[in-house]
Amino acid sequence: MVTKRAPKRAPKLDKSQVVAAALRLLNETGLDGLTLRTIAKELDVQAPALYWHFKNKQELLDGMATEMYRRMVTDSAGALGDTWQERLLISCRGLRTALLGYRDGAKVFSGTRFTGIPHAEEMERTLRLFTAAGFTLAQAVRATSTGFLYTIGYVTEEQGVQPLPGERREGFDVAERARILADFPLSAAAGAEIFEDYEAHFEEGLALLVAGIEARYRTG
Template sequence: MTTERRTPLDRQRVADTALRLLNEVGLEGLTLRAIANELDVKAPALYWHFKDKQALLDEMATEMYRRMTAGTPLDPADTWRERLYKANRGLRAALLGYRDGARVFSGSRFTGIEHAEQMEDTLRLFTASGFTLAQAVRATSTTYLYTLGFVIEEQGVQPLPGERREGFDLDERARMMSAYPLAAKAGAEIFADYERHFEEGLELVIDGIAARYGRE
């Protein structure tokens, strides 16, 4: 008689499974019970590794960050502007890889300090460019918050690339708001062409940072 050996259950395996399941069921459907079923274990087994769902979300966000930065070292030749563009484009691309990815990432606390090395490097770049530490933190956190908020709204309309939630038909919206022609036309600037709108918004934020702190 042969006995099949199960892969040991650990935090990494649970987080990997949760991220895979996230794309199928979204954040609302991602319960500890659903994850346990996917792993073919009882739900209480997960509590050995995560005290509650938020603890699991923290680990998922950390794993998303690990995957986002794996094999992509920072370029020491970057200007502060280039660093902001690269970091925020990379963040958006990573979040769009998961259904509700931005909502998982938002408000989560990293479970390790893997992010500290890149954070240190970026703050060093900014302070060497003439920013005070406070200004550097404000510049990097403001662009981060712009990107996170943008993707939360983007995924509210397009949960995954190529999908579109019901109720966001631009022609129907324009017909319903025909008495308000400017607001009706604005729909195309709000609920479509997200790539272009993200880039334009990011440029506005970075230009504002340069103007505010006198850094070009």
């Protein structure tokens, strides 16, 4: 008598596998093309299996943003600086670098909320550094939030032109823009300041941000 073997069961799927697959696919599909169906296909499961872990796409984005943050903090490994100025600059630079590693990375991060409390330790350290430097808690929150929002907004616009480093969307030719705006010479010349040299312009924006915080709150 031949005993039939029971079919092998697929490995149990967990949230971390779904999030990792979503982040892998993001560079291929972009945010608009990233669906639970495409993720399920990547994982070789049926789409309903994912709904055990994420009720909708927003919950998935929350999980993706949380994992992006976790990876960013792991990569920075404590190199956050000893002064509030250094902490703000390093944090904003690290966030920009992390977001640029994914197509539509800034869009994924924007408007999401972290799952759990993976951000609490770094946030606490940062707020302690700022308050020790003379900021009130409210001022520390405003200063750090402004840096965060500046970076998110900047990278959103940057990725609208360059979805990934070295890749450029059609319609953002600076010379062609200048030709079209020839009757508006200052606006035409501004194209190079808006749509090129993103690294340098981001750094200049950070310098303006730090100077503004120093002037507003007059801290050391």
